[in-house]
Amino acid sequence: MTDNRFFNRSELIGILVLAVFLVAVLPLTLDVFRLNLVAKYLTYAFVALGLVICWGYGGILSLGQGVFFGLGGYCMAMFLKLEASSVENTKIQSTPGIPDFMDWNQLTALPFFWKPFHSLTFTVAAIVLVPGIFALIIGTAMFKRRVGGTYFAIITQAVAAILTILIVGQQGYTGGINGMTDLRTLKGWDIRPDHAKIALYFFEVGCLFVCIMIAQFVRHSKLGRILVAMREKEDRVRFSGYSVANFKIFAFCIAAVFAAVGGAMFALNVGFMSPSFVGIVPSIEMVIYTAVGGRLSILGAIYGTLLVNFAKTSLSETFPELWLFGLGGLFIAVVLAFPNGLAGIWGDYVQPRIERLIASRKPKPEGWTDGSVADGAPAE
Amino acid sequence: MSDETNKGLLSPLRRKLLMGMAAVPAITMLPRTSFAQTPATSAVNTTGLAVTDTEVTVGILHSATGTMAISETGSIEAEKLAIEQINAAGGVLGRKIKFIQEDGASDWPTFAEKAKKLLVNDKVAAIMGCWTSASRKAVLPVVEQYNGMLYYPTFYEGLEQSKNVIYTGQEATQQILAGLNWIAKEKGAKTFFFIGSDYIWPRTSNKIARKHVENVLKGKVVGEEYYPLGNTQFNSVINKIKLTKPDVIFTDVVGGSNVAFYKQLKAAGIDLAKQPLLTISVTEDEIDGIGGENIAGAYACMKYFQSLDNPNNKAFVPAFKKMWGEKTVIGDVTQAAYLGPWLWKLTVEKAGSFDVDKIAAASPGVEFKGAPEGYVRIHENHHLWSKTRVGRAKLDGQFELIYETADLVEPDPFPKGYQ
Numbered sequence: 003m004t005d006n007r008f009f010n011r012s013e014l015i016g017i018l019v020l021a022v023f024l025v026a027v028l029p030l031t032l033d034v035f036r037l038n039l040v041a042k043y044l045t046y047a048f049v050a051l052g053l054v055i056c057w058g059y060g061g062i063l064s065l066g067q068g069v070f071f072g073l074g075g076y077c078m079a080m081f082l083k084l085e086a087s088s089v090e091n092t093k094i095q096s097t098p099g100i101p102d103f104m105d106w107n108q109l110t111a112l113p114f115f116w117k118p119f120h121s122l123t124f125t126v127a128a129i130v131l132v133p134g135i136f137a138l139i140i141g142t143a144m145f146k147r148r149v150g151g152t153y154f155a156i157i158t159q160a161v162a163a164i165l166t167i168l169i170v171g172q173q174g175y176t177g178g179i180n181g182m183t184d185l186r187t188l189k190g191w192d193i194r195p196d197h198a199k200i201a202l203y204f205f206e207v208g209c210l211f212v213c214i215m216i217a218q219f220v221r222h223s224k225l226g227r228i229l230v231a232m233r234e235k236e237d238r239v240r241f242s243g244y245s246v247a248n249f250k251i252f253a254f255c256i257a258a259v260f261a262a263v264g265g266a267m268f269a270l271n272v273g274f275m276s277p278s279f280v281g282i283v284p285s286i287e288m289v290i291y292t293a294v295g296g297r298l299s300i301l302g303a304i305y306g307t308l309l310v311n312f313a314k315t316s317l318s319e320t321f322p323e324l325w326l327f328g329l330g331g332l333f334i335a336v337v338l339a340f341p342n343g344l345a346g347i348w349g350d351y352v353q354p355r356i357e358r359l360i361a362s363r364k365p366k367p368e369g370w371t372d373g374s375v376a377d378g379a380p381a382e
Numbered sequence: 383m384s385d386e387t388n389k390g391l392l393s394p395l396r397r398k399l400l401m402g403m404a405a406v407p408a409i410t411m412l413p414r415t416s417f418a419q420t421p422a423t424s425a426v427n428t429t430g431l432a433v434t435d436t437e438v439t440v441g442i443l444h445s446a447t448g449t450m451a452i453s454e455t456g457s458i459e460a461e462k463l464a465i466e467q468i469n470a471a472g473g474v475l476g477r478k479i480k481f482i483q484e485d486g487a488s489d490w491p492t493f494a495e496k497a498k499k500l501l502v503n504d505k506v507a508a509i510m511g512c513w514t515s516a517s518r519k520a521v522l523p524v525v526e527q528y529n530g531m532l533y534y535p536t537f538y539e540g541l542e543q544s545k546n547v548i549y550t551g552q553e554a555t556q557q558i559l560a561g562l563n564w565i566a567k568e569k570g571a572k573t574f575f576f577i578g579s580d581y582i583w584p585r586t587s588n589k590i591a592r593k594h595v596e597n598v599l600k601g602k603v604v605g606e607e608y609y610p611l612g613n614t615q616f617n618s619v620i621n622k623i624k625l626t627k628p629d630v631i632f633t634d635v636v637g638g639s640n641v642a643f644y645k646q647l648k649a650a651g652i653d654l655a656k657q658p659l660l661t662i663s664v665t666e667d668e669i670d671g672i673g674g675e676n677i678a679g680a681y682a683c684m685k686y687f688q689s690l691d692n693p694n695n696k697a698f699v700p701a702f703k704k705m706w707g708e709k710t711v712i713g714d715v716t717q718a719a720y721l722g723p724w725l726w727k728l729t730v731e732k733a734g735s736f737d738v739d740k741i742a743a744a745s746p747g748v749e750f751k752g753a754p755e756g757y758v759r760i761h762e763n764h765h766l767w768s769k770t771r772v773g774r775a776k777l778d779g780q781f782e783l784i785y786e787t788a789d790l791v792e793p794d795p796f797p798k799g800y801q
Binding site: 033034035038039042094103106107108167170171173178179180181183184186194272273274276278279315318319322323325326 | 446447483484485487489490491492494495496498499502503515516519520522523527539541580581582585586589610611796
């Protein structure tokens with residue numbers, strides 16, 4: 003068995019299957035409306051992917067990923083909103099040329115921190131750097147002081163609550179509870195028609211695979227093993243001379259940046275950003291996606307996100323008044339019966355059978371013994 | 383065209399023939415006279431909406447779950463009642479209304495997603511929906527992009543006008559100005575204290591109210607405070623009220639916060655029988671939660687109260703209770719939601735078509751004489767002409783009508799001098 007830096011054989015197959023599924027199967031079978039919904043779901047897959055590294059491997063449960071999702075999303079939305087608020091589009095306002103919500107809140111000039119968002123280059127940099135640096139600050143403040151576990155989870159929740167209140171309260175600068183709506187063009191290119199939605203979908207899938215590769219790299223590198231070691235026995239890693247705090251900060255920052263990329267994709271695909279993605283509830287939902295998919299599995303998290311969101315949409319369309327109970331039941335069932343989520347089911351039940359089937363046909367699989375590699379279960 | 387047997391007559395072939403011969407009077411081809419009122423689908427639906435020879439589909443899009451469900455349920459019920467009544471009276475252009483209900487789940491992006499689903503997948507001819515401004519702002523770009531028609535029931539802040547929306551509630555000036563005039567005259571009020579929830583509607587409403595108090599009534603605003611949605615601690619603002627002793631407390635606190643606010647006012651010894659309080663955010667629905675004993679004596683400025691004494695309302699209230707239960711109460715927004723399907727029906731019949739462009743163009747001037755609030759007419763700006771009324775809350779949770787404007791008040795979503 004060759005173990006290159008990115009993936010072993012079964013993981014390679016898994017990634018190829020996912021690629022075929024996202025690039026070929028879904029676009030060919032779904033209409034544009036449903037495909038755009040998938041694009042929306044996949045924005046959460048970025049967050050779930052980050053949580054696999056941070057929570058699944060690093061053991062750091064963050065209940066505030068919505069913060070980073072929101073920061074990324076707001077950066078993107080600010081750029082798009084500025085472009086949509088040209089003097090021409092807003093001539094009905096008392097002060098044309100500024101976003102509509104500023105006008106409603108009696109602002110007469112663009113606030114200084116909005117100005118750089120006229121530049122796409124700055125925006126793209128900000129999408130990665132703002133949440134990254136923010137995570138670095140929180141991470142440093144917490145992990146250097148050895149705050150971890152439940153306390154860390156609670157603090158991330160508090161941060162999510164604080165940011166929501168800030169956004170809602172400063173509505174002249176942020177759009178308040180309404181959020182930023184009516185985003186129209188990206189550098190003059192209309193993001194609303196069907197062909198744009200399709201293009202954005204493929205762009206998003208491309209970004210997702212880049213993130214999957216980064217996650218795979220982290221997982222297979224020495225770094226990934228240290229993260230797992232830390233999760234299992236933090237003191238021992240510390241006594242071996244590693245700076246536990248730095249590794250934790252790194253994992254947290256990666257998760258934050260992934261979430262931010264997801265948020266930016268959200269603003270692009272949905273044409274919308276609001277504080278309802280920043281708070282505690284969406285942050286916990288994002289953790290649930292990861293839990294359903296399997297927090298130890300990179301691909302599982304993506305399937306989990308898709309499954310939960312599909313269930314959410316279809317249940318709410320079929321039973322508009324009862325769907326929340328169905329969704330709740332699904333979570334309880336998955337967590338009680340399958341603690342490792344979808345990936346656990348796959349690794350424990352489905353994959354061994356497939357392998358047995360293959361093994362019975364091919365009497366001697368060379369260099370590859372049965373059951374040594376189970377996708378979803380940590381290889382370590 | 384209500385009986386099932388007629389369906390068979392319109393075979394696909396015949397439908398094709400009808401389409402091909404749109405110019406020929408369709409009735410001559412058909413054996414039943416009931417078809418006389420039913421124009422051919424191809425003629426009334428040129429844009430591929432969900433209209434068949436017997437049915438037309440509309441969407442209902444409100445929060446059935448989440449924090450807003452308590453407010454939006456009344457709207458859903460009113461819209462379903464209106465649809466049932468329209469169907470019982472023969473439908474729209476001879477077609478029964480079928481509705482598809484979607485849950486916005488008190489979540490603005492979900493509203494946008496569901497609106498898109500209704501327009502793109504279900505091809506609904508109109509959407510009755512939204513409640514909060516945030517949900518409307520989320521849905522607005524969708525209905526504009528896919529050229530849908532939205533009937534929006536809630537009183538709201540104004541500063542908006544769209545070809546694709548009919549606003550069946552009042553915009554801010556319609557709701558506020560007449561009420562302030564009345565209380566200034568009646569109570570000789572000069573000083574006002576504003577308390578609101580912290581989002582766009584209270585902020586804009588208070589901005590308009592402040593300009594009116596300062597510029598028109600020559601009074602003074604002695605305090606203006608905002609609290610986050612869902613806030614339940616109002617003690618500090620109540621202390622300020624006691625300190626400043628305003629002639630009128632003017633509030634636009636929304637939702638569950640109201641329960642805490644009025645209870646704490648009462649506990650602090652502020653007697654609403656003596657201290658005038660004018661609210662633009664409490665309807666019969668909210669009093670259900672606040673409790674009549676906590677708010678009795680307060681004045682509310684609305685366009686509809688359940689207790690209105692007119693023939694339309696006397697038919698509407700029992701019909702609503704018969705369908706949804708004796709204990710239900712009907713607030714201002716519920717009544718405005720009831721107007722949606724009716725106005726749509728009347729507009730479709732005026733336009734002679736389900737096409738959204740034709741409906742948007744035909745809307746101005748459409749009048750609904752059967753409105754429970756009395757009489758309404760659609761203005762060129764797609765808002766409604768309606769009266770402003772002031773009611774006084776009673777112990778039993780109902781309002782007693784104290785004052786109403788003599789004439790319909792013109793909607794003015796972009797008020798000059800108030801921005």
